[in-house]
Amino acid sequence: MGRRRKNGRDISGWLVINKPAGITSNAVVNKVRWAMDAKKAGHAGTLDPEATGVLAIALGEATKTVPYITDAQxxxxxxxxxxxxxxxxxxxxxxxxxxxxxxxxxxxxxxxxxxxxxxxxxxxxxxxxxxxxxxxxxxxxxxxxxxxxxxxxxxxxxxxxxxxxxxxxxxxxxxxxxxxxxxxxxxxxxxxxxxxxxxxxxxxxxGPFEAEDGITMDLVEELAKTGDLDAYLRPLEQGLEDLPELRCTPEAAARLRHGNPGMVLASDVEYGDEAWASLDGKAVAVGVYKSGELHPSRVFNTA
CATH class of the missing domain: 3.30.2350.10 (Pseudouridine synthase)
Structure with missing residues (x-):
């Protein structure tokens, strides 16, 4: 389980809901935030109340990747x-x-x-x-x-x-x-x-999320406040699947997390491309690739 704060847990990742009819997208977000005692939550694309299907809920640092799911097909x-x-x-x-x-x-x-x-x-x-x-x-x-x-x-x-x-x-x-x-x-x-x-x-x-893989709101209710919903949490990196991944060193990761450009290993990106840097498979930052460095626009505080 994530670290617990006075106003919620510091927990990050994606929870994919197979939304039923008769509930608003914001109500789903609020229910998930309550059930997981999460500090921060948001969704990637509204569904009308009577619509059903995939509704991806971002928690914690994953909320910084919401635009990439919103923009996805x-x-x-x-x-x-x-x-x-x-x-x-x-x-x-x-x-x-x-x-x-x-x-x-x-x-x-x-x-x-x-x-x-x-x-x-x-x-x-x-x-x-x-x-x-x-x-x-x-x-x-x-x-x-x-x-x-x-x-x-x-x-x-x-x-x-x-x-x-x-x-x-x-x-x-x-x-x-x-x-x-x-x-x-x-x-x-x-x-x-x-x-x-x-x-x-x-x-x-x-984007990368499918309704048939989502969990039901009944399960959210059943497992609320138990911590067992954490087992269904997906890594925030799934929200970045449409961007190139560039590996970096611990030293570069430290620079990136402070908002500074950091050296990255790149092979299939071009100058000016948007990409994300990773360390040991974990997202460090999203930014623009320029001459061997990633210039960060968003950084992730998950270390």
Whole structure:
């Protein structure tokens, strides 16, 4: 177990949760922090309350690696309800438009390429996007309809995997940071001329973390405050898997931990690349590689 402080334990690493429906991402973070008596915790990418799947919780020094998981690609499997538009673009909202039109499977497949590659996407009215300093969902709840600007999104894949019935299809999407599945469903319905919204959503994986490997909230409750959850903790280094690892000496590690450049062993990185330095496999710092040295931007106090 990590060192215990008055306001929580100094414990670092990742706890991967397979989130159930009906709970907010922040509530999961708070429950995990309480259950593990952790000093610091955060998550790498919000899931809507009714969404399920992988929610990676960073503890302690691992919170410094959250941006790298947030920026990583993610995979979603979601069910789309054809024939209805809602004000939230999901099943939680009110139906605001309906259509008897139902596209064929071939028509759906033909439309999907419009939503792959570099696209521009307008987030839902009910989203956490800030408009003049306020969250869009707060303005929407107050009855205000605001203009939300389109944002760039990279969509690696978008496929039709199942036609459940005339009204429901299942899609799978792999995308980059900032993607709104609800917007994909809404805009697909518009292109097909039938309206659509998301009925259910499951995040299959996020960066190196997979939902099927995550633990349940029931287990978090069961093992809370016992210290047994520590066995499920993953090293903070997993949050850095998309960056090159550069080994360093104890002397260089000491310099890096004080915020100074340190010599590193590098073979496949170029000048200006972002990378992380390790000592005996443990993360020391993240920074920019320049002429044999790593210039740190984040340092890890886990020694």
């Amino acid at each position: 993610k995979a979603y499997r979601f069910t789309v309800r054809l024939g209805q538009a809602t004000n939230t673009d999901d099943a939680e909202g009110e139906v605001i438009a309906e259509s008897d039109t139902r596209p064929t499977d071939d028509e759906i497949r033909a439309a999907l390429p419009q939503f792959t590659g570099d696209i521009m996407q307008i987030p839902p009215q009910f989203s956490a996007v800030k408009i003049d300093g306020q969250r869009a969902y707060k303005l929407a709840r107050a009855g205000e309809e605001v203009e939300i600007k389109a944002r760039p999104l990279w969509v690696e894949e978008l496929e039709l995997v199942e036609r459940i019935d005339e009204d429901h299809i299942v899609l799978e999407m792999i995308c980059g940071k900032g993607g709104y599945v609800r917007s994909i469903a809404r805009d697909l319905g518009a292109v097909l001329g039938c309206y659509a919204h998301v009925k259910s959503l499951h995040r299959v994986w996020s």
